[in-house]
Amino acid sequence: QKEVEQDPGPLSVPEGAIVSLNCTYSNSAFQYFMWYRQYSRKGPELLMYTYSSGNKEDGRFTAQVDKSSKYISLFIRDSQPSDSATYLCAMSEVYNFNKFYFGSGTKLNVKP
Amino acid sequence: NAGVTQTPKFQVLKTGQSMTLQCAQDMNHNSMYWYRQDPGMGLRLIYYSASEGTTDKGEVPNGYNVSRLNKREFSLRLESAAPSQTSVYFCASSSLQGYTEAFFGQGTRLTVV
Numbered sequence: 001q002k003e004v005e006q007d008p009g010p011l012s013v014p015e016g017a018i019v020s021l022n023c024t025y026s027n028s029a030f031q032y033f034m035w036y037r038q039y040s041r042k043g044p045e046l047l048m049y050t051y052s053s054g055n056k057e058d059g060r061f062t063a064q065v066d067k068s069s070k071y072i073s074l075f076i077r078d079s080q081p082s083d084s085a086t087y088l089c090a091m092s093e094v095y096n097f098n099k100f101y102f103g104s105g106t107k108l109n110v111k112p
Numbered sequence: 113n114a115g116v117t118q119t120p121k122f123q124v125l126k127t128g129q130s131m132t133l134q135c136a137q138d139m140n141h142n143s144m145y146w147y148r149q150d151p152g153m154g155l156r157l158i159y160y161s162a163s164e165g166t167t168d169k170g171e172v173p174n175g176y177n178v179s180r181l182n183k184r185e186f187s188l189r190l191e192s193a194a195p196s197q198t199s200v201y202f203c204a205s206s207s208l209q210g211y212t213e214a215f216f217g218q219g220t221r222l223t224v225v
Contacts, residue, residue: 008152034213043116043202043216044155088154090214098143098162098206099170100214104154 003027006089006103015112019076023089023103026070030101031094033065035074038086038105047087048074079110114138118203118217125193125224133188133220135203143206144186145170145214146178148199155202161186193224 006023013019021035031052036044048063050056056063062075072091076083089103119134137144142163147155147170157170159178167178175197177189186205190197200221204214 004154006154041219043204043218045216046213049213090155099157099160100145102147102155104152 002104003101004089004091004103007106008104010107010109012109012111013079015079015081015110017079017110019079019083019108019110021074021076021087021089021106021108023072024070025072025091025101027091027093027101028067028070029093029095030091032092033063033072034090034092034100035061035063036088036090036102038088040085044088076108079108081110081112084108084110116203116205116215116217118201118220120220121218122221123223125190125222127194127224129193130189130191131193132190133201133203133222134185135187135217136185137203137205137215138184139205139207139215140183141205141207141215142183144180145204145206146176146186146188147202147204148172148197149202149219150199158188158201193222195224198222198224 034049035047037047038044053067060077064073086105086107088105090100116137145160146158161167161180164183203217206214
């Protein structure tokens with residue numbers, strides 16, 4: 001079993017929809033939770049990160065962490081065609097925070 | 113700002129050939145990483161270097177070697193390429209100053225025929 005599981009999609013939604021992306025994990029030592037966005041033929045770029053549990057909001061993006069369920073989510077409000085990309089979750093442990101464990105990525109397509 | 117620079121961007125190798133992928137960062141980061149990305153598999157860590165002078169195996173190190181040449185440069189070598197090593201390779205770097213994000217290069221698309 002992989003340490004981080006993520007539904008690969010693809011996920012196709014109309015412009016303006018609310019998008020929910022999710023990951024589950026098995027390692028209870030994970031404390032840093034990240035979401036990366038990767039456009040086609042580009043390297044991943046950090047979108048958001050949270051430490052431990054709770055919510056974090058940045059514009060149209062909200063990241064949620066539920067450590068009791070070992071489940072993290074990324075919500076995108078008012079989705080735009082420019083949000084079309086692959087979204088990867090990533091996690092690391094507090095005492096080994098520079099070793100990242102990535103999900104397989106969810107490909108999102110936002111249709112105009 | 114250059115960030116993380118990988119060379120080459122594309123490469124085709126024959127089975128059994130060797131090659132070195134180069135990576136350099138200009139952000140004064142301590143940690144550097146090599147990942148491979150395959151469809152449906154996400155990013156898998158090959159090797160990483162937490163700081164200059166150290167290297168450690170990641171999830172899929174077999175068939176690869178690395179060299180942390182100095183603080184800026186981290187190379188990945190394939191001694192005898194195999195078709196299973198066809199992939200997109202990403203180099204990344206991050207700071208050791210508390211938690212910071214990993215910055216990725218643009219990737220090297222490698223095909224082994």
